Amino acid sequence: MNKIILGTQWGDEGKGKIVDFYSAQMDAIVRFQGGNNAGHTLVINGKKSILHLIPSGIFHKNKTCIIGNGVVLDPEILLQEINQLKKVKALRSTKQLRISERAHVIMPYHKMIDQLREQAKGKNKIGTTGRGIGPCYEDKVSRQGIRVHDLIHPDQLEQKLKLILPYKNNYVRKLYQKKGLSFKKLFEQYAALGKELKPYVENTTELIWSFIQNKKSILFEGAQGTSLDIDHGTYPYVTSSNTVSGYAACGSGVGVRQIDEIIGIAKAYTTRVGDGPFPTELNDKTGEYLREKGHEFGSTTGRSRRCGWLDLVVIRHSQLVNGLTSLILTKLDVLSGLKEIKVCVGYRLNSKTTQSLPADINSLEKLKPIYEKFPGWDEDISQITQFKKLPQNCQRFVKAIEKKLNLPIFSVSVGPDRKQQIDIT
Ligand code: GDP
Ligand code: IMO
Ligand code: MG
Secondary structure, eight states: OOEEEEESSSSOSSHHHHHHHHHTTOSEEEEOSBOTTOOEEEEETTEEEEESSSOTTTTSTTOEEEEOTTBEEOHHHHHHHHHHHHHTTSOOOGGGEEEETTSEEOOHHHHHHHHHHHHHHGGGOOOOOSSSHHHHHHHHHTTOOOBHHHHTOHHHHHHHHHHHHHHHHHHHHHHHOOOOOOHHHHHHHHHHHHHHHGGGEEOHHHHHHHHHHTTOOEEEEOOSOGGGOTTTSSTTSSOSSOOSTHHHHHTTTOOGGGOOEEEEEEESSEEEOSSSOOTTBOOSHHHHHHHHHTTOBOTTTOOBOEEEOEEHHHHHHHHHHHTOSEEEEEOGGGGTTOSEEEEEEEEEETTEEESSOOSSHHHHHHOEEEEEEEEOOOSOOTTOOSGGGSOHHHHHHHHHHHHHHTOOEEEEEOSSBTTOEEEOO
């Protein structure tokens, strides 16, 4: 059985925790899009680790973690992550981590351009992570990107860099009056990084195919969330990749028919980092309560996350564009202590009601959520291990969401640790 686990909101739904949990049953775990804009947090026996590029299955023994062709990869960050994992003995062999030779490389000029653009935009900024994600995907699509294959072949790296660097230097000089980068320094640094990464690189399309042929199970790990998808998200306040299930096939080189299950992860409330529309945002005490109790501070940039009520229009949109087969609800424990819990079940837009997410940004900014209220519960639920032992109001809340979406919720998460997971049987 091959599964996709992905975010249904604006990222940080707890994908890392859930992928780690289900990796125990899988043979390979594949990242298929995004880059180190992602921050996936795992807590295993009280020990916290944050992964930005390496799939969240890496803490299990005898699993193959794969960085697919759809990922944009910053070699410096990846090597830091590799070295950190070697230190804690999670990564013991190059067999555990395989990198696609087709993945694109984030170069220093990508990061520079990302940050300069954001500064220049001022209050109209996207609020990117500044990791060079957008500019790298732009180069991929405009066919001037550097791929991992180039990185590990110095002659090809040299040739490509000689063509592209003058163009990039010219761009930052003319548009932002910034000094360009030195070819010699850049080439030497990146050729050295390529040499270090080479033992991990292979044709991952063939590798994944061999897993499929041998009836091994593959878990595809999404990054970001559906509302950050370049096509289906709240454009232009999105990331630069497709985060939806369809891209799991494209970004790892498998056919769509190889995927059996598509599991959406939804936080029991909503958060968003960066700018852009957020209909259920709470700029009040409840919002602060969620931020403090849920430790809603970015795993990548440390920025404070915007918080609000659960938005079922957003989840329903995700259900449609991903073809979700089930849902896992996370951070249910964070809602404990609230007298009343609100859930958005539709929007009001110019005196009309709708249950679908409008495409244009002006409408998205004008939406007024329609809420349904649920009675809360006081008990700390973080140590509960059986669904039927959860407070009645908590069980009702989960069941009501399941019913409204007509989508099975087969598990809930009640704390950050691997153990704090309740399967609903
Ligand atoms: P991801 O990007 O989707 O992997 O999510 P992040 O790791 O960026 O953010 C999720 C945060 O919530 C992390 O700090 C997790 O440790 C934490 N977390 C995950 N699941 C739960 C849960 O059920 N309860 C609580 N309290 N924290 C959780
Ligand atoms: P994980 O995988 C939350 C957001 C940024 C910004 C927008 C564009 O941990 O859920 P980018 O740097 O990608 O060009 O920024 O996307 N963003 C995320 N928000 N979680 C993430 O990843 C994100 N990755 C990007 O904050 O609003
Ligand atoms: Mg995250």
